[in-house]
Amino acid sequence: MFSYPPFDEQILDLLRSRDEFIVLGHISPDGDCLSSQMAAGSLLLKMGKTVHMANAGPFDRSEISHLRADFLAHIDEELYNRNPIVVVVDCSSPERLGHLAKEIEGLTTIVLDHHSSGEQFGNHRxxxxxSVSTTLIIMQLYKALEVEISQEIAEHLFFGFATDSGFFRFINAYRGETLRLAAELVDLGVSPNTMADRMTGGKSLGYVKYLGKLIDRSESLFDGKLMYSSSCLKDRDTYITTDKPSDSLYAMLLSVKNVEVVLFFKELEGGSTEVGFRSSHQSSVDVGALAERFGGGGHKKAAGATVNEEIDIVRKKLIDAVGELLHG
Known part of the structure; x- marks a missing residue:
């Protein structure tokens, strides 16, 4: 039976003894990243610390756009010179911090994460x-530091878990401890149906039409084992593209018979490309390792990367790379 390992006492001592902290998460933050940041920040505040939340963004999705004001976009010189401890959550490599990676160089850094791929970094890890989500790691930290988990914090912890587990769909056999942790959060006042509505409800008609276009645009290769779709900058002229349809898109394409890998390419300003990777539970393809080859990271079954090349170039390179893995 799996159980979380104990925290290094050096990590706990730093959290107890130091007074000022910066809590960082990865670029293009998702539910687990933001929920982990919010929960970790609340933990430190409950301990009487001074806390600064920072994230390079973007916060362009409608469900998180209102949070932009709560996060620093840069670490200024005055804050840096006070030598705060940096707590990085849900991030597998410094590149995934965007421009903030350089702005925290030289500061003592604690990394709390559940990704198997990526570059080892930070002073303490x-x-x-x-762990199904980083929020469940933050939950263990609350317990190790004997800090009470309020209903509000429990909701952050559950939301991150729910998003990264596909609302329980990605949990394998013999993982009862994960369900027991979820049950603890429900007993603290979390409503799973409210969390489900927060994850999937409230979408605009424009979102649904955009999702439909991406599905219509999808292509199948390698005897149906790879499916991919692309979002272009010009889509903004026709569709509402601020609500990312990627989770729904992945679910739809992975449901197609014989599909092992799904790629979603999004054209960005300045000639860069954001790529989402997913693989089916039956697939042997490790998309986390694949994403790492392109400067990203993630899990064996779900990962992401931002590549500083045009979308057509990135798409060809990745299609070729997936083809080699599928036929290897």
Whole structure:
């Protein structure tokens, strides 16, 4: 039976003894990243610390756009010179911090994460790849520091878990401890149906039409084992593209018979490309390792990367790379 390993006492001592902290998450933050940041920040505030939340963004999705004001976009010289401790959550490599990676160089850094791929960084690390979400790691930190989990914090912890587990769909056999942790959060006042509505409800008609276009645009290769779709900058002229349809898109394309890998390419300003990777539970393809080859990271079954090349170039390179893996 899996159980979380104990925290290094050096990590706990730093959190107890130091007074000022910066809590960072990865670029293009998702539910687990933001929920982990909010929960970790609340933990430190409950301990009487001074806390600064920072994230390079973008916060362009409608469900998170209102949070932009709560996060620093840069670490200024005055804050840096006070030598705060940096807590990085849900991030597998410094590149995934965007421009903030350079702005925290030289500061003592604690990394709390559950990604199996990526570059080892930070002065202190607590990385548990078997944890379904980073929020469940933050939950263990609350317990280790004997800090009470309020209903509001429990909701952050559950939301991150729910998004990264596909609302329980990605949990394998013999992982009862994950369900027991979820049950603890429900007993603290979390409503799973409210969390489900927050994840999937409230979408605009424009979102649904955009999702439909991306599905219509999808292509199949390698005897149906790879499916991919692309979002272009010009889509903004016709569709509402601020609500990312990627999770729904992945679910739809992975449901197609024989599909092992799904790629979603999004054209960005300045000639860069954001790529989302997913693989089916039956597939042997490790998309986390694949994403790492392109400067990103993630899990064996779900990962992401931002590549500083045009979308057509990135798409060809990745299609070729997936083809080699599928036929290897």
């Amino acid at each position: 607590y990385i548990v790849p078997r």
